[in-house]
Amino acid sequence: AATVNLSEVAASCFPPAKGQTPLDVLECLQSELDTQQKRIAELEKENQRLRKKTGCPAGMANAGGYCIHTISPYPRRKNWWQALDACIADGYRLCSQSEVVNALRAGVLKQSYWSEGNSWYRTASQAETSPGAGGENQVCDVQGNIDEPNHPQYNVQCNHEKSWADKWSTTVCCY
Numbered sequence: 622a623a624t625v626n627l628s629e630v631a632a633s634c635f636p637p638a639k640g641q642t643p644l645d646v647l648e649c650l651q652s653e654l655d656t657q658q659k660r661i662a663e664l665e666k667e668n669q670r671l672r673k674k675t676g677c678p679a680g681m682a683n684a685g686g687y688c689i690h691t692i693s694p695y696p697r698r699k700n701w702w703q704a705l706d707a708c709i710a711d712g713y714r715l716c717s718q719s720e721v722v723n724a725l726r727a728g729v730l731k732q733s734y735w736s737e738g739n740s741w742y743r744t745a746s747q748a749e750t751s752p753g754a755g756g757e758n759q760v761c762d763v764q765g766n767i768d769e770p771n772h773p774q775y776n777v778q779c780n781h782e783k784s785w786a787d788k789w790s791t792t793v794c795c796y
Contacts, residue, residue: 681796684724688796689716691730695792704792713794720795730793 634649669686677688695707708715716724724730 678796682724682729684720684727684729684795687716687720689720689724689729690793690795693792693794695794707792708794711794713796716793716795721793 631650631653633653634646637646673683673686677683680690680692680694681688682691695704705715721730
């Protein structure tokens with residue numbers, strides 16, 4: 622998985638040349654970051670081409686231009702940073718939120734083997750709401766839902782911008 626090497630980005634802008642203003646340094650950093658992001662986009666395009674040609678690694682399924690874990694091989698209850706490290710250590714990356722959603726919609730990610738199926742609990746639906754989905758059941762922590770660790774570190778489903786330490790149920794990586 623391609624990533625931006627911040628030390629490479631910063632190396633071309635630091636130390637600032639004599640007479641450079643902080644704004645000049647920021648513009649330099651932004652320009653270097655843009656260059657790195659373009660490089661990553663080109664590498665991702667090439668990776669997609671190769672993936673279509675060669676298929677997906679074991680335990681992953683093709684989700685239309687990328688591969689995604691169908692059942693996570695990683696221990697449960699990782700926080701966002703641990704999930705990121707686990708994916709990178711195996712040569713993968715965290716899936717983006719849209720990749721997880723698209724894989725669910727396409728049927729690539731299916732109900733988990735331990736799932737009870739599509740359920741509606743009438744008593745729970747009549748109860749008061751509990752914003753943040755806290756409590757023992759961790760309502761949002763279902764394998765393959767959009768509350769799994771994903772990139773960027775943001776989640777719409779539970780309305781939080783930062784992972785809750787040790788609250789993620791699984792780590793879903795993409796390739």
